[in-house]
Amino acid sequence: MTHESAPPDELTFWSFVDFAVRKARQELPAVDTDAMRMALTLSRASSMVIYDLESTVHRPRGLTWPGFRVIFALWLAGPMEAKTTADISGTSRAALSALLNTLERDGLVVRERASHDRRALQLSLTEEGYGAILGGFRAHNRRESAWAEALEPHERTELVRLLNKLMAGSTDAKAKFRS
Amino acid sequence: MTHESAPPDELTFWSFVDFAVRKARQELPAVDTDAMRMALTLSRASSMVIYDLESTVHRPRGLTWPGFRVIFALWLAGPMEAKTTADISGTSRAALSALLNTLERDGLVVRERASHDRRALQLSLTEEGYGAILGGFRAHNRRESAWAEALEPHERTELVRLLNKLMAGSTDAKAKFRS
DNA sequence: TCAGATTCATCAAACATTTGATCATTTGGG
DNA sequence: CCCAAATGATCAAATGTTTGATGAATCTGA
Secondary structure, three states: OOOOOOOOOOOOOOOHHHHHHHHHHHHOOOOOHHHHHHHHHHHHHHHHHHHHHHHHHHHHHOOOHHHHHHHHHHHHHOOEEHHHHHHHHOOOHHHHHHHHHHHHHOOOEEEEEOOOOOOOEEEEEOHHHHHHHHHHHHHHHHHHHHHHOOOOHHHHHHHHHHHHHHHHOOOOOOOOOOO | OOOOOOOOOOOOOOOHHHHHHHHHHHHOOOOOHHHHHHHHHHHHHHHHHHHHHHHHHHHHHOOOHHHHHHHHHHHHHOOEEHHHHHHHHOOOHHHHHHHHHHHHHOOOEEEEEOOOOOOOEEEEEOHHHHHHHHHHHHHHHHHHHHHHOOOOHHHHHHHHHHHHHHHHOOOOOOOOOOO
């Protein structure tokens, strides 16, 4: 059949992007390959970094990646309403509600009813939660450094600029957000 | 206490990166802020794009994001062993095993014992699976295009180059991979 | 003031993921 | 040739995510 682009003998997580883009163009000539390559590469790079951080730093310390994100937000922004925590940690409210059951059970976070609005929750870190994020984040940041070394300083800056520009464009793209 | 960097009134998923980097430097002066900003921005950008694609394109069509990744790999690379599918789709073998229960039940994929090695599985798309990915991917790619428009063509190229360089560096960083 | 619309959190069901264990098959070295 | 080690898939238990529904508190406008 396809004498064009038979899958190479060894297709890997990395090399699949190139292969997929070529193959998709054959199957669907109208495909926007630049956009395809960009999204595919973005999600793969992110997935690699996150998997590495989660499996080498956080899981061994008893935290999942989502758990880390929440504790991290509470560490830096201080006690706040659950809605805000969900927003800035990138967790939906329903997911946060479930996540808090674990974090509270493990003694890292406390839930309290907000005084000004009895529907709302006020979240804060316990002493133990504070200790967990301090130790965890140091290791986390060391690992981030190891990754970052792959790029020159000006390249890191440029990468961040491009990603920010991409996120800023989400408004025009009418992107859907978590709620 | 902290008269330095009190959280701004409205902290959002976007603006949290800047705030977090400033605040982390106060709390832990030794932090590598460039690496921190890079990883934080990368994971957020990716999460936004993926959430948008999943919730606007795939879930409404009855596919989850992980399900899409697997079907997508099978579409482009053709029938292959489950181990390879796991590799190139970025799924662990255990997760793929569970995922296949759903995909097979929904009639999108078939599992068959490989002839040359009776431990191995051969995966292939059904007609229905082929139809699903064809329609789904068109919509997926249109959405990717909308995102990509935020960047100039040369910026897209540069973003991809930087992400690839980052991934290539994972070897030096001794990153952990899914298995 | 008060009824309807909103907002906040939670629940429920289905699904996917992680780590670590288990089972079957295949491979490799003595 | 045969047994130990390695490999492929699955299982089990714990966790987190999604969408859509529900309950409770607050807000709004007539």
